[in-house]
Amino acid sequence: MPTITDPHHDPGVADIPLPGMDFEPLSHTSVRRSRPYDPTLPPTRAAIAAFWSRVVKAPAGGCWIWTGAVSDGYGRISWRSAGVSRTEYAHRFALVIAGELDHGAIGEHRCNEPLCVRVDPGHLIASTQSANLLYAVACGRTGIIRSLAERHDRQARSLAVRDAVSDGWDPVAYARASGNAAPLDTPPLF
Numbered sequence: 665m666p667t668i669t670d671p672h673h674d675p676g677v678a679d680i681p682l683p684g685m686d687f688e689p690l691s692h693t694s695v696r697r698s699r700p701y702d703p704t705l706p707p708t709r710a711a712i713a714a715f716w717s718r719v720v721k722a723p724a725g726g727c728w729i730w731t732g733a734v735s736d737g738y739g740r741i742s743w744r745s746a747g748v749s750r751t752e753y754a755h756r757f758a759l760v761i762a763g764e765l766d767h768g769a770i771g772e773h774r775c776n777e778p779l780c781v782r783v784d785p786g787h788l789i790a791s792t793q794s795a796n797l798l799y800a801v802a803c804g805r806t807g808i809i810r811s812l813a814e815r816h817d818r819q820a821r822s823l824a825v826r827d828a829v830s831d832g833w834d835p836v837a838y839a840r841a842s843g844n845a846a847p848l849d850t851p852p853l854f
């Protein structure tokens with residue numbers, strides 16, 4: 665019988681302890697005590713300052729573009745407080761510090777700009793999952809099934825948008841990167 669070898673799996677190696685590795689299993693109690701991550705950790709003043717330092721604002725009624733980390737096409741922000749960390753979508757962070765994100769609420773973009781963090785009825789509002797779905801359907805987006813290709817497109821688009829404005833607001837570069845046909849200083853009406 666031929667031997668099938670998997671170069672990524674070598675049980676002989678996997679069983680050798682790494683130097684300094686602690687094999688004591690983590691109990692739930694010890695995980696809770698150390699609290700390395702807390703999804704409810706409130707934004708710190710430093711996190712809020714860091715957040716605004718990464719926002720580039722279009723003039724007038726335009727979008728406020730997040731220029732920090734981008735994941736899955738949306739902005740991401742991480743912060744720490746007393747050894748505890750939290751990561752949040754940038755637009756949700758904006759709603760949190762505006763005091764508009766109740767438990768269970770989600771952020772809804774009304775300006776078709778996933779990187780927008782402007783809390784405003786024409787840009788970003790707190791919504792519910794069901795209301796967000798109805799709005800997506802009304803806009804012609806299913807909102808239900810997001811293919812991998814769609815997510816890749818959103819990520820590539822968001823990275824291009826971020827790069828276009830990271831050195832300051834540039835309407836020409838933004839229009840080219842975003843593909844948003846709407847006038848730059850006027851949020852689209854639906």
Ligand SMILES: [Zn+2]
Pocket residue numbers: 726727728775777780781782786787788
């Ligand atoms: Zn916007």
